[in-house]
Amino acid sequence: MTPSLPDILVGNFMCMIDPPPPEQQGEFMAGKVAVVALLSLLAAQEGERGVAARVTENAAIRALLDEASGDYEVEAAAGTDELSLAALDAANARLRSALIRLHEAVEARGDTARHRAILRFYARMADLRRLDMPPLPGR
Template sequence: MKPDIPLVLQHSFGKLLLEVAPHITAEYAVGNTSVIGLMMFMSATEFERGAEVRASENRTMRAIFDEAEGLVEEAGLQAKLAEAASGQETSLLLSDLDASNDRLKGLLIELQSVIEEMDSPQARALNARIWAFLSEAAEARKLPYPSLG
């Protein structure tokens, strides 16, 4: 058997919300059941897209670091950028992708704090690219809310 995890979670969400919750008399239990169901719905989405979202973010950050190498003068930061830019994922486990993503975002913050102090067209363009990436990443991680209508 190969369960379709998103389908199982979404079906369970529907059962909890539409069949179980209406038959519970205690308000607290109804609310709790509904929240658990909603978490199952959102978990289904994250299960389906989680690795792609993280891997895509990591690729984009590495491309930003590759662009930044020529702009940054500090040798230590240059070395970190070069190492990160040449990196790649060695695992598709979400926990490993998250760890990599966290390290890369830490370096992105370090880079952005340096770039924001620079006054050149290239630095401004890179800073704009970083902000665009952050906005796109936030949008890509939004969790859907189910339509029950």
């Protein structure tokens, strides 16, 4: 499961809302706060870049599918005008499924050029979704 931004933020809230019992004081609580802080920082990056990354990725997948439609049987790549993370993720899931089926057909046919183009695109997808870890203090 890949948690959504709202899932992470609600989890952080639930983790910190109740006072901890005495046995969770000290180092345990410090570790808990550090994890919540790190998740909050990563969630902030996702909030800042998430919509743009999904819009860019969805458009690029549609372009790959459209380009391949002359040589392969490709599903219609429906999009969404809604810019919520949930709507963009739902469209992205459909597009990724179509891209995976295209990639399987490309591999089965031995289409090396298109196979390499899809692999390069997978790397670009990962870069679009990259979250940067902050420098953490050493202990």
